[in-house]
Amino acid sequence: GAVVSQHPSRVICKSGTSVKIECRSLDFQATTMFWYRQFPKQSLMLMATSNEGSKATYEQGVEKDKFLINHASLTLSTLTVTSAHPEDSSFYICSARASSGGGAIDEQFFGPGTRLTVL
Amino acid sequence: AQSVTQLGSHVSVSEGALVLLRCNYSSSVPPYLFWYVQYPNQGLQLLLKYTTGATLVKGINGFEAEFKKSETSFHLTKPSAHMSDAAEYFCAVSEEEAGTASKLTFGTGTRLQVTL
Numbered sequence: 001g002a003v004v005s006q007h008p009s010r011v012i013c014k015s016g017t018s019v020k021i022e023c024r025s026l027d028f029q030a031t032t033m034f035w036y037r038q039f040p041k042q043s044l045m046l047m048a049t050s051n052e053g054s055k056a057t058y059e060q061g062v063e064k065d066k067f068l069i070n071h072a073s074l075t076l077s078t079l080t081v082t083s084a085h086p087e088d089s090s091f092y093i094c095s096a097r098a099s100s101g102g103g104a105i106d107e108q109f110f111g112p113g114t115r116l117t118v119l
Numbered sequence: 120a121q122s123v124t125q126l127g128s129h130v131s132v133s134e135g136a137l138v139l140l141r142c143n144y145s146s147s148v149p150p151y152l153f154w155y156v157q158y159p160n161q162g163l164q165l166l167l168k169y170t171t172g173a174t175l176v177k178g179i180n181g182f183e184a185e186f187k188k189s190e191t192s193f194h195l196t197k198p199s200a201h202m203s204d205a206a207e208y209f210c211a212v213s214e215e216e217a218g219t220a221s222k223l224t225f226g227t228g229t230r231l232q233v234t235l
Contacts, residue, residue: 004162034222043209043225044163093162108223110155110162 002028004096006111013084014119021079021114023094029074030096034108035067038091050077084118091115121146121212125226133234138197140229142184142210145191151213152193153223154184156206163209169193180204205233 036044056069095108155163167178
């Protein structure tokens with residue numbers, strides 16, 4: 001099956017620093033990747049949709065200058081949390097949607113998540 | 120706009136008992152419906168999905184769900200619970216057609232507890 005990886009799985013940083021999270025589709029090409037945020041015991045909230053080679057589309061209320069998304073290739077998208085603050089602490093999950101060449105066209109494959117803790 | 124309501128944030132069943140997790144949706148167009156399972160500190164794993172065709176959908180690990188348009192429901196069931204089924208379950212809906220970026224809207228989740 002399609003595998004999506006995230007790195008790192010866990011990161012602790014100081015307030016004011018920036019953190020980069022990588023999302024990779026390991027065995028398929030993903031034209032679209034999604035970034036979600038999940039607070040403890042809550043549901044996933046879509047932050048942005050990332051399309052390869054174009055600017056990400058952010059959901060309402062998500063600061064695009066704070067959460068920088070880059071989708072430079074068909075297998076890699078990165079989320080950078082800039083000037084992180086304690087309220088940015090959360091579980092960040094990415095998903096990847098297969099391009100028409102493989103995988104179910106209407107299925108998203110999820111990464112294992114990255115737990116960010118900002119001190 | 121699409122939305123999902125999961126009734127019951129926490130469900131507890133005995134091992135071997137029927138599992139029923141409820142999901143109701145709201146959608147302006149025929150929906151695609153999904154159930155995902157999440158184990159602690161992990162991402163989501165697709166259990167099953169409904170797109171078109173047969174309204175009773177069978178998924179992995181013995182789970183199934185039935186799409187009922189008249190009731191706008193997509194409840195998840197399993198005849199006999201196993202201890203390994205203990206996890207968080209999310210129902211999700213997508214309105215976009217296949218071939219476009221399918222934005223998922225998730226319910227708030229139901230935590231399933233399985234007791235001996």
